Structures are given as C-alpha cells and as structure tokens.
Amino acid sequence: MKKYDYLIVGSGxxxxxxxxxxNKIGKKCLVIEKRDHIGGNIYTEKIEDINVHKYGAHIFHTSNKETWEYINKFAEFNRYTNSPIAIYKDEVYNLPFNMNTFNKLWGVKTPMEAKEIIDSQIEESKTNSPKNLEEQAISLVGKDIYEKLIKGYTQKQWGKACTELPAFIIKRLPVRFTYDNNYFNDLYQGIPIGGYTQIIENMLENIDVKVNYDFFEHKDELMENCEKILFTGMIDEYYNYCYGSLEYRSLKFEDEILDLKNYQGNAVVNYTDYEVPYTRIIEHKHFEFDTQSSKTIITREYPKGWNIGDEPYYPINDEKNNLLYNKYKKLSEEDNKVIFGGRLGQYKYFDMNIVIEEALKCVNKELKSNE
Known part of the structure; x- marks a missing residue:
C-alpha cells in the first residue's frame, strides 16, 4: 500500500x-514546497502591518461567476480596482490607454479627436504586414503611444529591442475612447482582505504539507510512497532536460520600507522609459483600504534574463520553445504516473482566474472521472 494517493509538487x-x-473526496495527499512558505507566487507576507505581495502585484479579476464564487469560499475580497499609472520621464499618464491618456498626450477632449490622431499616425506608418513588435504596435496605436508608453517598458521586459521581437507578442492593444482608468473589463475584481496566503492555508487545512522540501532531492522516496504525482514545477526539469531547456524571463524584486505614510499615491506605477532600470514600483498598502500603518513598503520590479537555477516567471512562447514544449508534452502523455499543471507544468502564462479554471478542469478529468 502506498502512503499517499497523490503527491502534489508545489503549493501554489x-x-x-x-x-x-x-482531500474532499477522501484521497490522501502530500503537498511539498521547495520554498520556505506555501502559496507559490501569490504568497503575501505581513510586514509593518502591510500585506506585501512578495512575487509581484496580484490583482484577482474574472468575468466567470463560478470562478469568483469558488475563490471567495477561501477569503473575503475587497473592491480594489486596478488603475495603474505610467511615468515617462517626468510625464504621468493613465493606463490603460483611454481618454485621460489622450488628453494628456494631445490635449484632446473628445473620442473623435483622439481617434483622428491615432488613425492618422497609423496611416503615416504604412505598415500593412508588421515584421516585428515595433511595427505591430505602431500599426495598432500610432507612434506617440508606442514611443512613450510601450517601447521602453517592452524592451526592459524582454531584454531585447522591439525591432528584434516578433510581432505576435502584441496581438492587440486595448484602446478605450472613454474616461475610464479601470485596467480590467472583468465583472469581478478585488484583493483578498488580509492577503492571499490565507487562501492557500484554508485550502491545505488538514492536508500533510512539507516546506523547504525539494522534490528532486527526495525523488526516490517520494515516488515509492505515492500512487500518482501532480507536478507544478518545470516540465523540462522533471524529465531532466532530456530534449533541452525551455526558456523564461525572470524577475528581481527589491523591497524597501519607507518612514512615510504614502510614497506614490497608487498601488502600481509603471516606468516606461528605458533609462529607468525597473519596469514598475508597487506600493502594497494601496491594495487594501484599511491599512493605517505610519510606514509604507514599496517594491521595485526588475526584469532579468533566466538561467537554470533562477526563478522562472514568464514562459517565452515563441515557435522554438513551443515546439520543444510539445516534445515534453508528448512524453508526459505516455507517462501514467504524473500530471502536469500550472504555468510551469503547462509552459504557459496564466492569470489567477485561469489557473483556477485549469485546476478545476484537471480535478474533473482526474478525480471526478475516477469516482
């Protein structure tokens, strides 16, 4: 008899x-986590009475009522609305691109005026078949928006000039001809009151959990004690990079506690000129409305290249990497012992709402079909 029905690698x-x-249907599970805490990248840590998003800003949003009701079983959410701003040199702009942005750029007041300027800049670019990201972006929003709000940010994010990046990275750019700074169009949006970690704590209540526990260091013992594995780490690492390594972009986070109540007046501020080395500054207390701390905590977010051993954040889903992933996926389909899930296991960037939907699909396929 195996000790556990399922080994779950990763507590995200x-x-x-x-x-x-x-666990709800009586399966015995062991969850292991190589970090010193549960929660994966949605982990929040309370510092100076402020819930700090330790791995970048996480704002929950969805238009799926079932998904919203599911996550609300584990925490109460506030009404936070994501309304980031962008700073280009000394200029401040609202995001996403909307009438407030266009008024600041050109002094226009009506949607018709803004549309005329954007259309004329697109026409001037004469780019019918964009060959790179720069041409694609200008063909969608014109030169002014591209130069001030897209170019530098994107080059920092990907570590390459926009002329060297493929056009397909930007399939569309949201342009709103309304005075609306709400970044997401989704029906439901918010941040859990008290942070995200409680969600994972509630999910894993009464389940065996080990932190600071690396799967690869204990692989033989774990495999012997578990019937099946759900692996949410990197699929190529699981198979010992037998076809080669998939590529990612990584991030570096630089936290700072400041002895003042309010640093930037907004939770998320993007820095879009290339000369500023970070892409954005997060001020965590603005995610929750009842934080009365006399101090504030900011996090500067620096994109960086990725090497084996670094934390992978963004899969690079270009043609070369997708072909390589498909080889690993085919290998996994022939492996009855393991299921792969999440952004690393499925080599795809997921927002939190999609992670929930994908996880529940996996549950239905693996657990409900076997009842």
Missing part, C-alpha cells in the same frame, strides 16, 4: 486547489 494555486478537491 493550482496544486493547492487539486489537493483541496482530492
């Missing part, structure tokens, strides 16, 4: 949902 949202649902 995907793995924790699977463990919670498996």
């Amino acid at each position: 949202l995907f793995g924790s949902i699977f463990a919670y649902e498996a």
Whole structure:
C-alpha cells in the first residue's frame, strides 16, 4: 500500500486547489514546497502591518461567476480596482490607454479627436504586414503611444529591442475612447482582505504539507510512497532536460520600507522609459483600504534574463520553445504516473482566474472521472 494517493509538487494555486478537491473526496495527499512558505507566487507576507505581495502585484479579476464564487469560499475580497499609472520621464499618464491618456498626450477632449490622431499616425506608418513588435504596435496605436508608453517598458521586459521581437507578442492593444482608468473589463475584481496566503492555508487545512522540501532531492522516496504525482514545477526539469531547456524571463524584486505614510499615491506605477532600470514600483498598502500603518513598503520590479537555477516567471512562447514544449508534452502523455499543471507544468502564462479554471478542469478529468 502506498502512503499517499497523490503527491502534489508545489503549493501554489493550482496544486493547492487539486489537493483541496482530492482531500474532499477522501484521497490522501502530500503537498511539498521547495520554498520556505506555501502559496507559490501569490504568497503575501505581513510586514509593518502591510500585506506585501512578495512575487509581484496580484490583482484577482474574472468575468466567470463560478470562478469568483469558488475563490471567495477561501477569503473575503475587497473592491480594489486596478488603475495603474505610467511615468515617462517626468510625464504621468493613465493606463490603460483611454481618454485621460489622450488628453494628456494631445490635449484632446473628445473620442473623435483622439481617434483622428491615432488613425492618422497609423496611416503615416504604412505598415500593412508588421515584421516585428515595433511595427505591430505602431500599426495598432500610432507612434506617440508606442514611443512613450510601450517601447521602453517592452524592451526592459524582454531584454531585447522591439525591432528584434516578433510581432505576435502584441496581438492587440486595448484602446478605450472613454474616461475610464479601470485596467480590467472583468465583472469581478478585488484583493483578498488580509492577503492571499490565507487562501492557500484554508485550502491545505488538514492536508500533510512539507516546506523547504525539494522534490528532486527526495525523488526516490517520494515516488515509492505515492500512487500518482501532480507536478507544478518545470516540465523540462522533471524529465531532466532530456530534449533541452525551455526558456523564461525572470524577475528581481527589491523591497524597501519607507518612514512615510504614502510614497506614490497608487498601488502600481509603471516606468516606461528605458533609462529607468525597473519596469514598475508597487506600493502594497494601496491594495487594501484599511491599512493605517505610519510606514509604507514599496517594491521595485526588475526584469532579468533566466538561467537554470533562477526563478522562472514568464514562459517565452515563441515557435522554438513551443515546439520543444510539445516534445515534453508528448512524453508526459505516455507517462501514467504524473500530471502536469500550472504555468510551469503547462509552459504557459496564466492569470489567477485561469489557473483556477485549469485546476478545476484537471480535478474533473482526474478525480471526478475516477469516482
């Protein structure tokens, strides 16, 4: 007899949902986590009475009522609305691109005036078949928006000039001809009151969990004690990079506690000129409305290249990497012992709402079909 029905590698949202649902129907689960805390990248830590998003800003949003009701079982959400701003040199602009942005850029007041300027700049570019990201962006929003609000930010994010990046990275750019700074169009949006970690704690209640526990260091013992594995780490690492390594972009976070109540007046401020080395500054207390701390905590976010051993954040889903991933995926389909899930296991960037939907699909396929 195996000790556990399922070994779940990784305590992020995907793995924790699977463990919670498996435990509900009587399956014995072990969740292991190589970091010193549960929660994966949605982990929040309370510092100076402020819930700090340790791995970048996480704003929950969805238009799927079932997804919203599911996550609300584990925490109460506030009404936070994501309204980031962008700073280009000494100029401040609202995001997403909307009438407030266009008024600041050109002094226009009506949608018709803004549309005429954007259309004329697109016409001037005469780019019918964009060959790179720069041409694609200008063909969608014109030169002014591209130069001030897209170019530098994108080059920092990807570590390459926009002329060297493929056009498909930007399929569309949201342009709103309304005075609306709400970044997401989704029906439901918010931040859990008290931070995200409680969600994972509630999901993993009464389930065996080990932190500071690396799968690869204990692989033989774990495989012997578990019937099946849900693996939310890197699929190529699981198979010992037998076809080669998939590529990612990584991030570096630089936290700072400041002895003042309010640093930038907004939770998320993007820095879009290339000369500023970070892409954005997060001021965490603005995610929640009842934080009365006399101090504030900011996080500067620096994109960086990725090497094996670094933390992978963004899959690089170009043709070369997708072909390589498909080889690993085919290998996994022939492996009855393991299921892969999440952005690393499925080599695809997911917002939190999609992680929930993907995890519940996995639950239905693996657990409900076997009941």
